[in-house]
Amino acid sequence: MKKFFLLMVSGLLLLSSASGQQKSAKPNIIIIISDDHAFQAISAYGGGKLMQTPNIDRIAREGARFNKAYVTNSICGPSRAVILTGKYSHKNGFKDNETSNFNGNQDTFVKRLGANGYSTAWIGKWHLQSEPKGFDFWQVYPDQGHYYNPDFLLMDGSKKRVEGYVTNLTEDLAEEWLDKRDKDKPFCLVIGQKATHRTWIPDTVDMGLFDKKTFPLPATFYDTYQNREAAKVQDMSIAKTMIMGYDLKMFPKEREIADENITRMNPAQRAKFDAYYQPIQADLEAKKLQGKALVEWKYQRYMRDYLSTAASLDRNIGRTLDYLDKHNLAQNTIVIYMSDQGFYLGEHGWFDKRFMYEESFRTPLVMRYPGKIKPGTTTNELVMNLDIGPTLLDAAGVKIPQEMQGESFLPLVTGQKAKGRDAIYYHYYENGEHSVSPHFGIKGKRYKLIHFYKRVNTWELYDLEKDPQELTNLYGKKGYESITANLKKELEQLIKKYEDEDAQKLLAQGAGKAL
Structure with a gap:
C-alpha cells in the first residue's frame, strides 16, 4: 500500500511538472507600440546625446536590440494593420489613413493566440477606422486620441472621457486589465500609446x-534636395x-x-x-x-516638446516592467517595444515620416524573452514589423498561417544558426498630407532603389555604405548600370513574391523602362 501511495505521489508530481512545463511553453506576451518614436531619440540606439530612455534600454539590455528593423509602409494605421495581420498593406486592405478601413474579419495573430488558449486585449491607440475584433477585451481612443483628458471607446458601443494624461491613463488601464484577467490562461496584451505623435504635448510634470x-x-538640416x-x-x-x-x-x-x-x-x-x-x-x-x-x-522648441513627451512614454514602459516584476510574471513574459515607424527629428529639415529614407523607414524594436534570448543580444539582420505576428505565434507554439507574409525572427536572436533576409520591400500609398509622393522600393544590405510615382515620376538609388544620409542619388550615374539592373530584378522578384499587383502594373506600364 505504501509503495502504491509513493508511486501515485510520484505520478502526480510528474503530471504537475509536465503541466508546469506546458504552461511555461506558452509565454505571456506584452507588445508596447508607440507612435512616431524615432530610434535617434532612444539611448539604446545611441540617442543618449538627446535624452536617456532607461526603461526602453532595460528591455534591450535584458533581451535583444534589433538594429535593422523596418516597416512595410511608414504611416500609423497601415503599420498597425501590418503588425496584426502579418501581411503587407495591399493584402490586408489598409493602405493609407485617408481612404482605408480595417476589415476586422480577417485573420490576425491575436485571433490565433485566442484560439490557442490566450486571453487577449488591446488598450490605447488603435486608429484603424473600425472596432477591434478578435480580442477578449479592448478599450481604445477614437481616431488619434488626445493627450489630456482623452476619450475612450468601450466594447458596449459607448464612449467615456477619463481625466488625466493619456500616457499614464493607458498604462493604468493596461494594469487594470492585467489585474482582472483570467489567471489560468496565458495572455497577450497590446498597449498602444499615443506618444510621441504630433502635437507633442508633454505631461505637466515634464514641461x-x-x-x-x-x-x-542635424548635419542635413539645411538640405537642398x-x-x-x-x-x-x-x-x-x-x-x-x-x-x-x-x-x-x-x-x-x-x-x-x-x-x-x-x-x-x-x-x-x-x-x-x-x-x-x-x-x-x-x-x-x-x-x-x-x-x-x-x-x-x-x-x-520642437525637440524640447517631442523629447519631453517621450519622457513620459519611457517612464510608463518602466511601469509595465515593474508590474511584471511585482507580480512574478517577468520570467515567463515576452516584452516587445516598438514604434509604428520612424520619425524625423530635423534630418533633411523635416518632421513626420512616410519616406523610404532611413529615419522614417527604420523603426526601434527591442525584445525581452527570459530564458530564450540572451541578455545583451544585438542583431543587424533585416527584420520588419511584418514579422511580429509570425514571431509571437512561433514563440507560443502556434502554427503560422500560410497567408502571413512575415517570417519569425526568433531564430535570429535565440542562438540558432539562422539566416535573415538579403533584402526588404516597401510600398507607401498615401498621396495627400505632407505632399509625399507614393513610392515603392527595395533595400538590400548596401544599396536602396526607390521608385516614386503619381506626384513625381522618378527613380532614386543610394549607396548606404558611402552615403548613409541619402544625399546623393546615384540613379542614372555612370558606373552604376549593373547595380541598378540587379536591384531592379530583385525588386521585381519581391513584388512577385508578395503579390503586389499595384506595383506590378506600374512596372508593366513602363515605370522601369529607363532601367
Whole structure:
C-alpha cells in the first residue's frame, strides 16, 4: 500500500511538472507600440546625446536590440494593420489613413493566440477606422486620441472621457486589465500609446525638462534636395510646415485658443500649461526672430516638446516592467517595444515620416524573452514589423498561417544558426498630407532603389555604405548600370513574391523602362 501511495505521489508530481512545463511553453506576451518614436531619440540606439530612455534600454539590455528593423509602409494605421495581420498593406486592405478601413474579419495573430488558449486585449491607440475584433477585451481612443483628458471607446458601443494624461491613463488601464484577467490562461496584451505623435504635448510634470539643453542641428538640416524630386515637393519641413500655434503652442494672443488639445484641459492642467508656454511666447515676441534664426528656434522648441513627451512614454514602459516584476510574471513574459515607424527629428529639415529614407523607414524594436534570448543580444539582420505576428505565434507554439507574409525572427536572436533576409520591400500609398509622393522600393544590405510615382515620376538609388544620409542619388550615374539592373530584378522578384499587383502594373506600364 505504501509503495502504491509513493508511486501515485510520484505520478502526480510528474503530471504537475509536465503541466508546469506546458504552461511555461506558452509565454505571456506584452507588445508596447508607440507612435512616431524615432530610434535617434532612444539611448539604446545611441540617442543618449538627446535624452536617456532607461526603461526602453532595460528591455534591450535584458533581451535583444534589433538594429535593422523596418516597416512595410511608414504611416500609423497601415503599420498597425501590418503588425496584426502579418501581411503587407495591399493584402490586408489598409493602405493609407485617408481612404482605408480595417476589415476586422480577417485573420490576425491575436485571433490565433485566442484560439490557442490566450486571453487577449488591446488598450490605447488603435486608429484603424473600425472596432477591434478578435480580442477578449479592448478599450481604445477614437481616431488619434488626445493627450489630456482623452476619450475612450468601450466594447458596449459607448464612449467615456477619463481625466488625466493619456500616457499614464493607458498604462493604468493596461494594469487594470492585467489585474482582472483570467489567471489560468496565458495572455497577450497590446498597449498602444499615443506618444510621441504630433502635437507633442508633454505631461505637466515634464514641461521644461529639456529647456536648459541646446540641441545641435542635424548635419542635413539645411538640405537642398539636389537631384531628389520627391524630397523637393514634400510639405513636412520645420521651416515652412510646422505651425506656430498647433505644433509649438505659440497661439495668437488676440483670440481665444480653440485647439481641442488645449480646451479639453481642466483648470489645473490649463494653469500649468499657460504658466509654462506663455513666458516662452513673450520671450519669442521680444526677440522678433526672422529667417534662419526663427527656423532654428522652431527646431529647438520642437525637440524640447517631442523629447519631453517621450519622457513620459519611457517612464510608463518602466511601469509595465515593474508590474511584471511585482507580480512574478517577468520570467515567463515576452516584452516587445516598438514604434509604428520612424520619425524625423530635423534630418533633411523635416518632421513626420512616410519616406523610404532611413529615419522614417527604420523603426526601434527591442525584445525581452527570459530564458530564450540572451541578455545583451544585438542583431543587424533585416527584420520588419511584418514579422511580429509570425514571431509571437512561433514563440507560443502556434502554427503560422500560410497567408502571413512575415517570417519569425526568433531564430535570429535565440542562438540558432539562422539566416535573415538579403533584402526588404516597401510600398507607401498615401498621396495627400505632407505632399509625399507614393513610392515603392527595395533595400538590400548596401544599396536602396526607390521608385516614386503619381506626384513625381522618378527613380532614386543610394549607396548606404558611402552615403548613409541619402544625399546623393546615384540613379542614372555612370558606373552604376549593373547595380541598378540587379536591384531592379530583385525588386521585381519581391513584388512577385508578395503579390503586389499595384506595383506590378506600374512596372508593366513602363515605370522601369529607363532601367
